[in-house]
Each structure stands twice: as C-alpha cells, then as structure tokens.
Amino acid sequence: MRASLIQIDVDEGEPVGSRRRRVAALVREQSGADLVVLPELWTTGAFAYEEFGREAEPLEGPTFETMAKAASDAGVWLHAGSIPERAPSGGGATGDGTLYNTSLVFSPSGELAAAYRKIHRFGFDKGEAVLMGAGRDLVTVRLPGTTLGVATCYDLRFPELFRGLVDAGAETLVIPAGWPERRRAHWTLLAQARAVENQAFVLACGTAGTHAGVPQAGHSIVVDPWGEVLAQAGPGEEVLTADIDPAKVAATREQFPALKDRVLGLEPPRHQG
Numbered sequence: 001m002r003a004s005l006i007q008i009d010v011d012e013g014e015p016v017g018s019r020r021r022r023v024a025a026l027v028r029e030q031s032g033a034d035l036v037v038l039p040e041l042w043t044t045g046a047f048a049y050e051e052f053g054r055e056a057e058p059l060e061g062p063t064f065e066t067m068a069k070a071a072s073d074a075g076v077w078l079h080a081g082s083i084p085e086r087a088p089s090g091g092g093a094t095g096d097g098t099l100y101n102t103s104l105v106f107s108p109s110g111e112l113a114a115a116y117r118k119i120h121r122f123g124f125d126k127g128e129a130v131l132m133g134a135g136r137d138l139v140t141v142r143l144p145g146t147t148l149g150v151a152t153c154y155d156l157r158f159p160e161l162f163r164g165l166v167d168a169g170a171e172t173l174v175i176p177a178g179w180p181e182r183r184r185a186h187w188t189l190l191a192q193a194r195a196v197e198n199q200a201f202v203l204a205c206g207t208a209g210t211h212a213g214v215p216q217a218g219h220s221i222v223v224d225p226w227g228e229v230l231a232q233a234g235p236g237e238e239v240l241t242a243d244i245d246p247a248k249v250a251a252t253r254e255q256f257p258a259l260k261d262r263v264l265g266l267e268p269p270r271h272q273g
C-alpha cells in the first residue's frame with residue numbers, strides 16, 4: 001500500500017483559493033498512491049487564529065468540493081487534512097454556528113468516508129482552545145487492507161485517544177498537523193511512541209513554511225509498528241512517499257503480543273504511610 005503525505009507550505013502571502021487549487025493539483029499528481037494525506041488547517045494555517053472565523057466553511061464547503069473531486073480524479077483514498085468548519089447555525093438540532101477543526105476523509109470515488117472533529121484543542125487560554133469547539137467522537141475508517149484511526153496534531157500528546165482507536169480496530173494512525181518547529185523533537189518522539197505502544201503504522205503529515213510568525217516543523221513522518229522510521233520529510237514543501245505492508249501490524253502484534261498484556265480497571269492508589 002503506497003501512502004503519499006503532502007507537506008504543504010502554508011504561507012500567508014498565498015490566497016486561500018490559490019492554495020486550494022495548488023493542493024488539488026498536487027493530489028491529482030498522486031494517482032499511483034493508495035492513500036494521500038494532507039496536513040491540519042492548511043487553508044488558513046493552524047496558528048492563524050484571526051483567519052479561522054474569516055475562512056471557516058460549512059462541512060460541504062469549497063475545500064470539501066475541491067478535495068472530493070481531487071480524490072476521484074486521482075482515484076485515491078484522501079485524508080484531506082482539516083478545515084475550520086462552521087457548524088450550521090439556528091440552534092437546537094441544527095447547531096449553533098460553532099467552529100470545529102474538522103478532518104475530512106474521501107474514498108477514491110470522491111464520497112465522504114469520515115469527518116473527525118479534533119478532540120484536544122491547542123492553545124491553553126487562547127487560539128483554537130477558545131475559538132473552536134471540541135469533538136467528542138473517535139473516528140476509524142475501513143480501507144481495503146487496513147483500518148485508519150484518525151487524530152489531529154495536539155491529539156498526538158494524548159495516548160488514551162490512540163488506545164481508544166486501537167480498541168476500535170485501528171491499524172494505521174493518521175495524524176494531520178500544523179506542528180511548530182520549536183517542538184519538533186516532541187513531534188518525532190511522539191510519532192514513534194504512538195507507533196510502538198500501539199503496534200500500528202503512524203502517518204503524520206505536517207506543514208512547512210511560516211505563518212502568523214510561527215515557523216512550522218515540517219518533517220512529516222511514516223513509522224512502522226516496530227517504531228522504525230520508514231520515511232521522513234525535510235523542512236520544506238515535499239511529497240513524502242512510503243510503501244507500507246498492512247500485514248506487518250498483525251505480524252508485530254502476534255510476535256510481540258504486549259497489547260494482550262494490558263491490565264485495565266486498576267484500583268485507585270491507597271495512600272500508605
């Protein structure tokens with residue numbers, strides 16, 4: 001199975017519409033791949049907080065339409081990274097106009113296979129953490145040969161989310177991100193840790209360039225279920241391609257069955273002494 005991660009340069013000098021067309025052309029060029037992955041919030045940039053409201057789209061907005069067509073033109077599964085989604089307004093069952101950081105996954109015929117609203121919002125007391133709502137639902141997607149478990153950027157720091165995905169059948173963990181350069185060491189370390197502890201492939205696709213004054217880490221990475229780095233990008237815009245053998249997940253879990261040794265439902269600590 002061939003995976004292509006498109007590490008997009010997100011530069012605020014480029015209008016969003018031009019970037020959308022440019023990225024669609026890059027997706028079309030990956031017609032030999034089985035799965036193409038884009039980064040987090042690549043229309044605006046993950047740190048361009050002021051753009052979130054301005055560029056927010058309904059789920060089936062311009063990025064959805066452009067990426068659905070690009071997936072079907074290329075005939076690939078496409079994890080189209082994430083968009084600033086504006087939920088419908090009107091209150092009640094129709095929603096309240098809240099923004100979400102929402103990932104979109106398309107089938108090779110351009111159908112929406114899954115949408116995932118990022119669960120852990122980044123920024124502590126500012127940015128995404130205050131501007132966007134939090135998702136609540138784990139999302140897996142069945143592909144021929146493997147099951148994807150999806151997560152977004154800051155989610156990478158929360159191992160319990162990935163255990164939930166593994167319990168739901170995930171074998172390939174796909175993580176679009178807009179990770180900053182200043183914490184690049186964490187990016188590589190955590191991507192390998194999530195692969196090793198879950199005995200799963202990790203496909204983590206970041207952005208390049210600088211937006212809102214925040215240099216991006218790039219260095220998108222593909223890790224196998226043993227923790228070996230199969231491929232890693234440099235700092236700039238790049239298409240990172242790796243051939244992965246989905247059977248390696250079952251083989252690793254059988255040869256080194258640590259997941260079977262999990263002990264769940266431990267008693268809370270009793271304070272002694």
Ligand SMILES: O=C(O)CCC(=O)C(=O)O
Binds near residue numbers: 155180183
């Ligand atoms: O956790 C980090 O260091 C970066 C997270 C982040 O940039 C994000 O979730 O957008």
